[in-house]
Amino acid sequence: MPFYEELLAATASExxxxxxxxxIRTGAAGQVSLAAYVAFxxxxxxxxxxxxxxxxxxxxxxPEQHEWLREAIAVYIKEEIxxxxxxxxxxxxCGADAEEVRHGQPDIATEVMVAYAYDSIxxxxxxxxxxxxxxxxxTSVEVASRAGETLQQSLGLEPDAFTxxxxxxxxxxxxxxxxxxxxxxxxxxxxxxxLIHAARVxxxxxxxxxxxxxxxxxxxxxxxxAA
Numbered sequence: 001m002p003f004y005e006e007l008l009a010a011t012a013s014e015x016x017x018x019x020x021x022x023x024i025r026t027g028a029a030g031q032v033s034l035a036a037y038v039a040f041x042x043x044x045x046x047x048x049x050x051x052x053x054x055x056x057x058x059x060x061x062x063p064e065q066h067e068w069l070r071e072a073i074a075v076y077i078k079e080e081i082x083x084x085x086x087x088x089x090x091x092x093x094c095g096a097d098a099e100e101v102r103h104g105q106p107d108i109a110t111e112v113m114v115a116y117a118y119d120s121i122x123x124x125x126x127x128x129x130x131x132x133x134x135x136x137x138x139t140s141v142e143v144a145s146r147a148g149e150t151l152q153q154s155l156g157l158e159p160d161a162f163t164x165x166x167x168x169x170x171x172x173x174x175x176x177x178x179x180x181x182x183x184x185x186x187x188x189x190x191x192x193x194x195l196i197h198a199a200r201v202x203x204x205x206x207x208x209x210x211x212x213x214x215x216x217x218x219x220x221x222x223x224x225x226a227a
Contacts, residue, residue, distance in 0.1 A: 003192055004180040007134065010196045014203035018135070019142060022218055023210045028143045030150030036217040037151060038096045041087050043209050044164065046106035049084035050114050052077055054129060057118065061126035072182055076133075079175075086164045093161035109212045113205035120198055127191045130183065131198030135206050137175050 001009075008015075018024070026032050027040070059073040088098040106114075113132075120128035148165030151157075159166070186192055 002180070002184045003186060004183050006192075007183060007196055007199065011134070011199045011203060014200050015135075015138065018139065018203050018207045018210075021207055021210045021214070023214045024139075024143060026218070028147045028150065030147070030154035032151070033217065034094060034155055034157075036213065037155065038091060038094050039213055039216065041091050041094070041164065042101045042104070043107055043110045043213070045084050045087040045091070045101055046104075046110050047114050047209075048087060048164075050117070051080045051083065054117050054121065054132070055080065057121045058126045058129040061121055066127075068185070069182065072178075075178075083164070086167065090161050090164050093158060107209065107212050109205070109208040113202070113209065116201065116205055125191060125194035127186065128194045128198035130179075131195050131200075132202045133179060134195075134199050135202040137179065139206070 023032065023036070023040075027037075032040075055073050055077050059070045059077075062070050062073075088102060091101055092098040105111075117129060117132050120126075120131075144165045148162040151165070152159065152162050155161075183195065186195065
């Protein structure tokens with residue numbers, strides 16, 4: 001079995017737990033408020049802005065035998081630069097204050113996920129960062145484009161309020177084969193196990209962001225749900 005398939009099989013239960021979270025299901029169905037959508041974008045901004053710095057940190061920590069992977073990271077960096085600005089543009093198109101988000105603080109769940117990514121690179125095996133890539137890109141492919149379409153209809157906003165969801169979802173479809181080829185080239189069992197472990201953790205940590213948003217919106221009083 002190619003390692004990519006082994007990775008998917010080893011993390012299937014964690015992936016299912018994420019994709020069945022209430023906020024992800026209701027978001028994909030276009031059944032969340034504008035306030036909840038803006039809150040989701042705000043948290044996305046606060047982790048997406050770390051994508052390029054994390055890729056750089058990962059590349060710097062890779063040993064010489066993974067030079068081929070460092071070259072692939074350079075490709076990722078080129079494609080990911082500036083994506084956080086897409087999100088701020090969407091926030092502004094929703095009528096919210098993008099600069100307030102830019103200079104604001106993330107939810108604790110978001111902060112913890114980002115911190116775990118940096119810690120895994122610095123203290124553990126830098127290959128672990130590709131667990132975060134699996135989780136974020138896999139979720140984009142699964143639900144992002146569909147959620148963008150349904151939310152645009154239900155919220156009555158212009159397409160420029162959904163560039164992160166629609167463009168990122170489509171972009172990550174193309175990344176899937178690239179990612180699979182990368183991880184299939186990892187032949188060290190220690191690297192493979194580090195990636196599997198990290199992916200399981202990132203599924204949990206990314207899910208915690210949505211669980212936190214659920215507490216604020218899906219379980220909030222009716223007047224907040226309608227905001």
